[in-house]
Amino acid sequence: MxxxxxxxxxxxxxxxxxxxxxxxxxxxxxxxxxxxxxxxxxxxxxxxxxxxxxxxxxxxxxxxxxxxxxxxxxxxxxxxxxxxxxxxxxxxxxxxxxxxxxxxxxxxxxxxxxxxxxxxxxxxxxxxxxxxxxxxxxxxxxxxxxxxxxxxxxxxxxxxxxxxxxxxxxxxxxxxxxxxxxxQRGERRFSIDATTRYFAAIREIFTRDFIEAHAEGGDSSTLPVFVFGLPRSGTSLVEQILASHSEVHGGGEQRLVGNLCGQLERQSGLVFAAAFARLDAAAKRRVARDLESRLRKLAPRARRVVDKMPANYLCLGMLAVLLPKATFIHCRRDPLATCWSIYSTRFSEPHTFADELSDLGAYYRQYQALMAHWDAVLPGRIHHVDYEQLVASPDQQIPALLAAAGLDCEPACLAPHLTERAVRTASAVQVREAIHDRANGRVERMGEHLAPLRDALGGAA
Missing domain, CATH: 1.25.40.10 (Tetratricopeptide repeat domain)
Structure with a gap:
């Protein structure tokens, strides 16, 4: 043998x-x-x-x-x-x-x-x-x-x-x-001080005057719909509703914007906001057209394409310059419920800010402050979707959501769980269920065990 x-x-x-x-x-x-x-x-x-x-x-x-x-x-x-x-x-x-x-x-x-x-x-x-x-x-x-x-x-x-x-x-x-x-954390350590400085640098660059002065040089496409917010705030559900529309393609969590920010930072050694501000008008226009083109390639025949990367909330000022006619949809949820859901979810890519409840609460406050800044410098541009209201009265909230994206309400959008499409997020199971409010009771069931998180959230809770 x-x-x-x-x-x-x-x-x-x-x-x-x-x-x-x-x-x-x-x-x-x-x-x-x-x-x-x-x-x-x-x-x-x-x-x-x-x-x-x-x-x-x-x-x-x-x-x-x-x-x-x-x-x-x-x-x-x-x-x-x-x-x-x-x-x-x-x-x-x-x-x-x-x-x-x-x-x-x-x-x-x-x-x-x-x-x-x-x-x-x-x-x-x-x-x-x-x-x-x-x-x-x-x-x-x-x-x-x-x-x-x-x-x-x-x-x-x-x-x-x-x-x-x-x-x-x-x-x-x-x-x-x-x-x-x-x-999961191992030797990694999250720094709320570094995060605070990073968020402050973004706010410093993207003022209302800066955005208005540069927006005319962007791409005028109405194709993109950016759905964003912290993880576990309802972004997957909102995308599923939008993607149930006959004229919409749900692109999932695209890395296009994040990759752009990373490239700017690597090439300049600066926070992406500062690096972006240094680009001349022609460079900004090239970036805008490239971003729009990449989204269009996902579904060439779609009227609207959704990018639901939650972290895009960091980049709204840049996106408002590049794509001034894009739709911005912010998903928000009760702070304590959001943070508990983040902490208790195993993500395919870990979030370093969520490994300690105290860090998570502090990070939430920074996110909340940045969103308040975007509302101030982009008045009327951001459509806010409250998760609790959405699941409590979908028949009223869904038509408003679609209207914000310039779309009429279609019956399929009112029953998004029946829409057959791939979902590659931590909410892949939940979006297959009819809209319900059962998740709203999770915080109450944990009782006083979440006291450290309530303390870390402070006035945000």
Whole structure:
């Protein structure tokens, strides 16, 4: 019997490794071609289907991701990570029952698979009586077996915290969240002083006089609709409502504006606001046209395209100069409810300001002050959507929202949970539900355990 080829001597594994390395370096097109080349040679090679499906998922090509990942598990049914990745794709496509089944398969194959446990917990409601008691026990057992301080412990703690909150175990919930944030933070430290200086620099540059003096040099397109606010303030719901309209494309959380700010800061060594102010009129016009063009490419036939990156609230002055006819929609929610939802949510990209309740409350106050500044320098330009009012009276609030975007109300917009589209945010599950106000009671259920957060919010609460 001949000896089995080692990984180092296996051409398929070597080709797969090259594709994975390209993917990690961000060379997605080259990585895609590498995986496709492997599959042209060996169409039944499950690892290449898995790698390609994961690439498509990260590239927001969910239909292709679904095809590749399903093929992967069909060929190799005992691959727990592939089942987990398939669950993520199904969840973001709104197929929640199928997603739960995929996570269950991953856990059955690997009982301590932390990411699958955490994702499954996000799909469940663990109130009393708990129909998912068995899953809760398995989650707790995996947590107990996990190593202190490990990423697996962090993810399992997130899942346990969600279940504990729903079961009315407030103290247990808070302890688990503190552990998850402590592991996540590691050696990183958030500085409220640095944040305060950063926000002040933005306000200093983007005065009303500056915006009015430069707005005529921007692009006059009415295509963009920017939906923004702190995370967990209702931005996903608002985008889902808008995207339910026949003339609107929901672009999700685009990185275009953030990448622009980062580029300005890297090139100048200054806060983006100061770097932007130094651009001449021709450069500003080029930036505006490029930004509008990139949004248009998302849906060339749409009348309006939504960018719902929450952090764009930092850049409203710049956007008002670049795209003076864009629509600005600010989502806001009760401060305590917003902050608790941020603190208790596992985001794919962590927010450093949210790892300590005291930092979170202080950051909220800075956000609130910046939004007051934007209202002062952009009078009448920002349409505010209050989450509590939206879920309490959607029949009144939704037509007003659409009118702010220059749109007539269509029946589909009043039942946004029925709109089939990919949603790639922490609210991917919630937007599949009919509009409700059940989330409004979460703060009350935590009671005095949130006293430190109330204190940190001060007058904002």
């Amino acid at each position: 001949s000896r089995k080829k080692s990984a180092a001597g296996d051409p398929l594994k070597q080709a797969l490794a090259r594709g994975i390395a390209l993917h990690r370096r961000g060379q997605l097109r080259d990585a895609e071609q590498q995986f496709l080349s492997i599959l042209r040679t060996r169409g039944d090679y499950a690892p290449a289907h898995h790698a390609l499906g994961f690439l498509y998922y990260q590239a927001d090509r969910l239909d292709l991701s679904l095809q590749s990942l399903q093929r992967s598990v069909d060929l190799k049914s005992r691959n727990a990570p592939a089942w987990n990745d398939l669950g993520n794709t199904l969840r973001d496509l709104g197929r929640l029952t199928d997603a739960a089944g995929a996570y269950q398969r991953a856990i059955k194959l690997e009982p301590d698979f932390a990411l699958a446990h955490c994702a499954l917990a996000q799909l469940r409601h663990h109130g009393e009586p708990d129909e998912h008691e068995g899953e809760y026990r398995a989650l707790g057992q995996a947590y107990a077996r996990s190593r202190n301080g490990s990423p697996e412990r962090r993810d399992l703690a997130w899942g346990m915290a969600r279940a504990a909150e729903q079961r009315g175990e407030a103290e247990r919930c808070l302890a688990l969240l503190k552990e998850a944030h402590r592991i």
